[in-house]
Amino acid sequence: MPTALPTIVHLDADAFFVSVELALRPELRGKKVAVGGRERGIIASASYEARACGVYTPMPTTRALAVCPDLILLPHEGNYGEVSRRMFDLCETLTPFVQRNSIDEGYLELKPCGLKSIAAIEAAVRGLQARIWDELKIPASMGIATNKLVAQIASKLRKPRGFVMVPPGEEAAFLAPLDVGKLPGVGAKTEEALKARGLRKVADVCALTDREAAAVFGRDWRGMLAMARGEDDRPVETEHEDAKSYSQQETFAADVAAAADIERVTKRMIDELLPKIREDGKRARTLTVKVRYGDFTQETAGRSLPEASDLEAPFYPLVDALLKQAWTKRRPLRLVSVRFSGIEDGPRQLGLFSDDEKRRKLAAVLDKLNKSGGRGGAVVKHGHQLGGKD
Numbered sequence: 001m002p003t004a005l006p007t008i009v010h011l012d013a014d015a016f017f018v019s020v021e022l023a024l025r026p027e028l029r030g031k032k033v034a035v036g037g038r039e040r041g042i043i044a045s046a047s048y049e050a051r052a053c054g055v056y057t058p059m060p061t062t063r064a065l066a067v068c069p070d071l072i073l074l075p076h077e078g079n080y081g082e083v084s085r086r087m088f089d090l091c092e093t094l095t096p097f098v099q100r101n102s103i104d105e106g107y108l109e110l111k112p113c114g115l116k117s118i119a120a121i122e123a124a125v126r127g128l129q130a131r132i133w134d135e136l137k138i139p140a141s142m143g144i145a146t147n148k149l150v151a152q153i154a155s156k157l158r159k160p161r162g163f164v165m166v167p168p169g170e171e172a173a174f175l176a177p178l179d180v181g182k183l184p185g186v187g188a189k190t191e192e193a194l195k196a197r198g199l200r201k202v203a204d205v206c207a208l209t210d211r212e213a214a215a216v217f218g219r220d221w222r223g224m225l226a227m228a229r230g231e232d233d234r235p236v237e238t239e240h241e242d243a244k245s246y247s248q249q250e251t252f253a254a255d256v257a258a259a260a261d262i263e264r265v266t267k268r269m270i271d272e273l274l275p276k277i278r279e280d281g282k283r284a285r286t287l288t289v290k291v292r293y294g295d296f297t298q299e300t301a302g303r304s305l306p307e308a309s310d311l312e313a314p315f316y317p318l319v320d321a322l323l324k325q326a327w328t329k330r331r332p333l334r335l336v337s338v339r340f341s342g343i344e345d346g347p348r349q350l351g352l353f354s355d356d357e358k359r360r361k362l363a364a365v366l367d368k369l370n371k372s373g374g375r376g377g378a379v380v381k382h383g384h385q386l387g388g389k390d
């Protein structure tokens with residue numbers, strides 16, 4: 001009888017924004033480097049050396065410079081989208097089933113590759129990891145397992161340049177000795193609350209009776225127990241669905257409570273996605289914001305424009321309303337994501353707004369400036385100004 005093979009890979013680039021910058025400035029490798037805006041005031045990515053010094057994402061830049069005075073701060077201006085595309089293109093040389101989850105993170109399904117043994121899978125994934133480094137100078141961590149959940153936890157376990165394979169049948173044993181905080185969605189506060197109840201390790205969660213689990217986790221208890229046992233049947237979703245939307249998410253190292261920080265992160269992701277939409281000659285009609293709390297629950301809010309647009313100005317005014325609508329509990333957040341959908345192409349309807357063409361030209365100039373070394377955040381600033389003209 002053929003044994004199951006661990007065919008799901010979770011790829012997670014290490015300190016992606018910093019790595020993209022270091023690829024261009026190798027002399028900074030090994031130093032305390034972070035990418036972030038002085039204007040925007042938030043750290044987007046920090047090198048592992050900077051993290052060791054206490055810098056994390058999304059820390060305000062001023063605080064990062066206080067805890068790590070010799071931090072080398074680089075503006076958020078690299079060609080991140082292009083490097084990300086090239087990284088996932090390399091993945092697609094291995095398998096057509098690649099789910100691009102965010103700019104630096106995704107899943108691969110190796111089932112269709114015809115690899116017949118665990119050793120063959122290991123060699124293929126190590127080969128991909130080496131190629132991403134050789135060709136792009138991007139370090140990436142790989143987790144390999146029979147499902148997405150375990151692969152994701154595995155990829156994050158030995159960063160940077162991690163390589164962790166969980167053999168079939170060993171999912172629960174692999175998770176058992178880990179801290180409960182390693183489970184996706186268990187933020188710092190949840191972890192503390194669980195530890196206060198004596199639930200330090202994943203094994204402690206598995207040992208709960210159903211009644212105890214229901215008392216601790218409420219209505220999510222069955223999902224929580226399944227997760228602690230390493231069970232997950234979500235398929236790797238192929239590119240087709242993704243092609244119809246542009247999305248990005250940010251998972252915080254520590255839960256974030258400040259509304260201003262959440263709004264900044266949300267707008268930054270919008271800033272990163274719209275240039276890509278323009279570059280592809282597309283327009284988007286719908287903006288959706290999703291927030292996730294430390295206890296896995298999440299809420300979503302979306303709104304559509306009367307006409308699709310490829311400009312920042314019509315979308316900015318939606319952010320505040322969407323966050324208010326989605327973030328009802330006002331508890332600290334573990335993750336926030338934005339998604340543009342209702343993607344259209346074809347000729348733009350000229351004259352719908354009298355100054356739309358002017359805005360688009362200015363946006364194109366700013367996109368170019370941002371790419372060629374303009375200050376990060378310029379698009380946002382100007383986008384707001386344009387929005388104010390209405």
Ligand SMILES: [Mg+2]
Nearest residue numbers: 012013014104
């Ligand atoms: Mg990453």
